[in-house]
Amino acid sequence: xxxxxxxxxxxxxxxxxxxxxxxxxxxxxxxxxxxxxxxxxxxxxxxxxxxxxxxxxxxxxxxxxxxxxxxxxxxxxxxxxxxxxxxxxxxxxxxxxxxxxxxxxxxxxxxxxxxxxxxxxxxxxxxxxxxxxxxxxxxxxxxxxxxxxxxxxxxxxxxxxxxxxxxxxxxxxxxxxxxxxxxxxxxxxxxxxxxxxxxxxxxxxxxxxxxxxxxxxxxxxxxxxxxxxxxxxxxxxxxxxxxxxxxxxxxxxxxxxxxxxxxxxxxxxxxxxxxxxxxxxxxxxxxxxxxxxxxxxxxxxxxxxxxxxxxxxxxxxxxxxxxxxxxxxxxxxxxxxxxxxxxxxxxxxxxxxxxxxxxxxxxxxxxxxxxxxxxxxxxxxxxxxxxxxxxx
Amino acid sequence: xxxxxxxxxxxxxxxxxxxxxxxxxxxxxxxxxxxxxxxxxxxxxxxxxxxxxxxxxxxxxxxxxxxxxxxxxxxxxxxxxxxxxxxxxxxxxxxxxxxxxxxxxxxxxxxxxxxxxxxxxxxxxxxxxxxxxxxxxxxxxxxxxxxxxxxxxxxxxxxxxxxxxxxxxxxxxxxxxxxxxxxxxxxxxxxxxxxxxxxxxxxxxxxxxxxxxxxxxxxxxxxxxxxxxxxxxxxxxxxxxxxxxxxxxxxxxxxxxxxxxxxxxxxxxxxxxxxxxxxxxxxxxxxxxxxxxxxxxxxxxxxxxxxxxxxxxxxxxxxxxxxxxxxxxxxxxxxxxxxxxxxxxxxxxxxxxxxxxxxxxxxxxxxxxxxxxxxxxxxxxxxxxxxxxxxxxxxxxxxxxxxxxxxxxxxxxxxxxxxxxxxxxxxxxxxxxxxxxxxxxxxxxxxxxxxx
Numbered sequence: 096x097x098x099x100x101x102x103x104x105x106x107x108x109x110x111x112x113x114x115x116x117x118x119x120x121x122x123x124x125x126x127x128x129x130x131x132x133x134x135x136x137x138x139x140x141x142x143x144x145x146x147x148x149x150x151x152x153x154x155x156x157x158x159x160x161x162x163x164x165x166x167x168x169x170x171x172x173x174x175x176x177x178x179x180x181x182x183x184x185x186x187x188x189x190x191x192x193x194x195x196x197x198x199x200x201x202x203x204x205x206x207x208x209x210x211x212x213x214x215x216x217x218x219x220x221x222x223x224x225x226x227x228x229x230x231x232x233x234x235x236x237x238x239x240x241x242x243x244x245x246x247x248x249x250x251x252x253x254x255x256x257x258x259x260x261x262x263x264x265x266x267x268x269x270x271x272x273x274x275x276x277x278x279x280x281x282x283x284x285x286x287x288x289x290x291x292x293x294x295x296x297x298x299x300x301x302x303x304x305x306x307x308x309x310x311x312x313x314x315x316x317x318x319x320x321x322x323x324x325x326x327x328x329x330x331x332x333x334x335x336x337x338x339x340x341x342x343x344x345x346x347x348x349x350x351x352x353x354x355x356x357x358x359x360x361x362x363x364x365x366x367x368x369x370x371x372x373x374x375x376x377x378x379x380x381x382x383x384x385x386x387x388x389x390x391x392x393x394x395x396x397x398x399x400x401x402x403x404x405x406x407x408x409x410x411x412x413x414x415x416x417x418x419x420x421x422x423x424x425x426x427x428x429x430x431x432x433x434x435x436x437x438x439x440x441x442x443x444x445x446x447x448x449x450x451x452x453x454x455x456x457x458x459x460x461x462x463x464x465x466x467x468x469x470x471x472x473x474x475x476x477x478x479x480x481x482x483x484x485x486x487x
Numbered sequence: 488x489x490x491x492x493x494x495x496x497x498x499x500x501x502x503x504x505x506x507x508x509x510x511x512x513x514x515x516x517x518x519x520x521x522x523x524x525x526x527x528x529x530x531x532x533x534x535x536x537x538x539x540x541x542x543x544x545x546x547x548x549x550x551x552x553x554x555x556x557x558x559x560x561x562x563x564x565x566x567x568x569x570x571x572x573x574x575x576x577x578x579x580x581x582x583x584x585x586x587x588x589x590x591x592x593x594x595x596x597x598x599x600x601x602x603x604x605x606x607x608x609x610x611x612x613x614x615x616x617x618x619x620x621x622x623x624x625x626x627x628x629x630x631x632x633x634x635x636x637x638x639x640x641x642x643x644x645x646x647x648x649x650x651x652x653x654x655x656x657x658x659x660x661x662x663x664x665x666x667x668x669x670x671x672x673x674x675x676x677x678x679x680x681x682x683x684x685x686x687x688x689x690x691x692x693x694x695x696x697x698x699x700x701x702x703x704x705x706x707x708x709x710x711x712x713x714x715x716x717x718x719x720x721x722x723x724x725x726x727x728x729x730x731x732x733x734x735x736x737x738x739x740x741x742x743x744x745x746x747x748x749x750x751x752x753x754x755x756x757x758x759x760x761x762x763x764x765x766x767x768x769x770x771x772x773x774x775x776x777x778x779x780x781x782x783x784x785x786x787x788x789x790x791x792x793x794x795x796x797x798x799x800x801x802x803x804x805x806x807x808x809x810x811x812x813x814x815x816x817x818x819x820x821x822x823x824x825x826x827x828x829x830x831x832x833x834x835x836x837x838x839x840x841x842x843x844x845x846x847x848x849x850x851x852x853x854x855x856x857x858x859x860x861x862x863x864x865x866x867x868x869x870x871x872x873x874x875x876x877x878x879x880x881x882x883x884x885x886x887x888x889x890x891x892x893x894x895x896x897x898x899x900x901x902x903x904x905x906x907x908x909x910x911x912x913x914x915x916x917x918x919x920x921x922x923x924x925x926x927x928x929x930x931x932x933x934x935x936x937x938x939x
Contacts, residue, residue: 122602138509
């Protein structure tokens with residue numbers, strides 16, 4: 096493709112590489128860009144990626160698998176967007192996604208990305224698991240299939256297939272049942288929401304997923320959706336409308352916050368713990384929802400809500416975004432973002448690290464084990480904290 | 488397998504060594520107009536020992552070593568002009584010690600300005616350091632190595648004047664300490680041992696700074712910034728003289744810029760004022776704005792714009808977007824303050840001749856002893872002609888600095904040559920001997936400060 100045809104050809108050279116994008120809000124360190132934190136080479140910084148992208152599209156450097164890995168190591172966490180002082184900052188992640196699109200188009204992606212996309216196409220999930228297993232997490236919960244209830248509970252791939260995330264998905268369902276929420280699930284008929292497919296640059300596959308999901312949702316009369324994952328929340332809320340899918344979309348923490356305020360969840364029992372909340376990128380920086388999870392935690396008796404230095408729009412990503420939960424280009428090191436993040440939680444004095452995203456839950460849970468912090472720090476989904484507070 | 492690559496991997500670990508085209512490409516660039524030159528290897532060492540071993544290897548293999556801090560000098564000082572091993576020092580980022588009572592910090596060479604600012608605000612809120620206008624990713628060690636100045640330059644001088652001691656890996660791999668730490672007495676002073684000032688201002692050609700002790704200063708509870716505007720540039724030197732006489736300002740910066748257009752041709756002077764109480768702040772404001780600058784307001788020559796109670800970190804990176812082009816570079820000079828009017832006028836002329844919106848800045852260093860005056864030229868990185876125009880403007884400005892009786896600050900190779908051509912022959916010869924003595928194989932950042 097000629098460089099001039101690249102969607103951001105007039106923009107991508109405007110990155111000065113001043114390095115603001117590496118920092119959190121309070122400048123503690125240069126480790127708030129997950130790939131840069133992991134590898135500490137300029138090529139892995141946000142500016143490095145943009146300069147390399149331009150060089151590749153301009154034929155100054157050739158495509159290599161290493162180049163592809165550098166581009167795909169971006170978790171699309173948007174720390175760069177928040178920190179960059181220049182006016183084009185809103186398009187930084189879009190430029191990376193567009194460059195990935197060029198790689199997809201050229202059939203030049205890392206093998207793990209290829210596997211991810213193939214599994215979505217063939218099985219509707221990145222695990223390559225059978226669709227029949229998609230609804231198994233629900234067994235024994237009493238959760239019904241969607242048949243016109245108020246909400247669709249959209250669980251997503253991680254909550255459906257990952258063992259640890261399934262626990263939290265079940266717990267959330269139980270809490271919602273207890274609170275009298277009218278909801279149903281799609282079970283084996285649920286399909287991938289496409290957020291990661293979109294961020295990996297496979298726009299054709301994403302379009303297909305979005306259109307099929309929208310058709311399915313509309314076909315059974317769904318109007319309101321509560322998502323387990325902020326990733327699904329983001330894409331259904333912000334991208335499906337481009338394909339004619341306009342739904343009222345909520346992340347589950349917004350629903351739980353409302354239930355607490357309406358006293359449909361009340362008498363939350365004592366839960367004596369120092370809890371730090373890890374802001375998921377697709378709830379926080381992507382959708383600016385920082386308060387709902389905190390409001391829930393504050394409502395639980397004797398929870399001492401503490402903040403890590405890096406919080407809200409300065410939070411460090413767990414490293415699982417942009418497909419990296421599966422393609423895992425940032426793992427295998429004490430510098431992996433998830434391991435850095437659990438150390439930060441421990442240093443802040445937390446004994447519970449609360450999350451509101453199944454990917455963060457799994458990433459950080461594994462990181463606690465790798466850091467051998469298991470006797471000092473537990474990772475819990477907010478739904479699990481509420482459930483325990485409710486005596487469930 | 489390339490034996491040098493393998494040796495570097497053995498020293499620093501595979502993840503922190505690269506000879507792949509992506510890293511070689513990225514590290515070939517300065518952010519300014521300097522032509523890129525690719526290194527052969529990029530290494531990100533974690534310890535002083537790593538650096539010693541790399542330097543010994545480089546001597547053995549006769550291959551250049553180029554140290555890189557934040558990479559924000561914009562003068563091409565860490566472009567590997569002759570290839571070799573590019574040492575990215577930013578992984579050495581431990582804040583080793585802050586001595587609250589003696590007001591100093593000991594830092595590894597990769598600690599950034601932002602990191603130290605944040606650390607002090609959190610752990611030592613009564614202390615601050617002289618923070619330069621560079622982005623927060625600039626390193627402390629890199630800044631002192633280029634004789635940088637910060638927002639406390641007016642009361643305390645260049646940041647390189649604030650060094651209490653250094654740890655340096657010499658070009659032949661030996662480790663040396665300077666200042667009181669050299670006799671094991673801690674890092675609290677650079678004096679009174681014999682002065683060995685061989686590592687500041689040399690652009691990494693005489694060794695690699697691995698640790699630095701830097702002086703800290705009181706951080707008052709209220710820190711803010713006031714702005715005064717003058718219609719005519721001729722008044723700037725006397726206003727700065729009067730402001731420095733009050734001894735009540737932390738930072739004094741005069742600037743003028745074509746953007747935004749409504750402020751073009753005006754001279755803006757920002758004055759940082761700090762205080763521990765409202766009473767102290769009111770007193771200082773009265774002395775500065777009323778007693779010192781009141782006469783200019785009465786005469787209609789100037790106006791007080793206002794005082795903001797926060798010290799916003801300057802974001803000079805925004806200059807790079809003036810031409811929507813992702814680039815700017817500036818010529819910095821150390822200049823007597825009375826040259827401000829000429830610096831401004833001639834700088835504007837150069838900018839206008841090259842079709843670049845003008846931006847000039849003068850930061851007072853010491854009690855009016857000199858200023859760092861900078862002419863900034865934005866360019867469009869995607870347009871080779873725009874880069875060429877900026878480069879020509881920069882070279883013209885290097886010449887202008889000398890013409891106006893100043894000294895080029897952190898010169899690139901063009902400016903270095905201008906300075907070396909004018910340098911006292913005795914000093915030149917001494918530089919040559921020092922360089923030969925310290926770096927017999929000429930491996931350290933070759934192409935910079937080369938005395939024939």
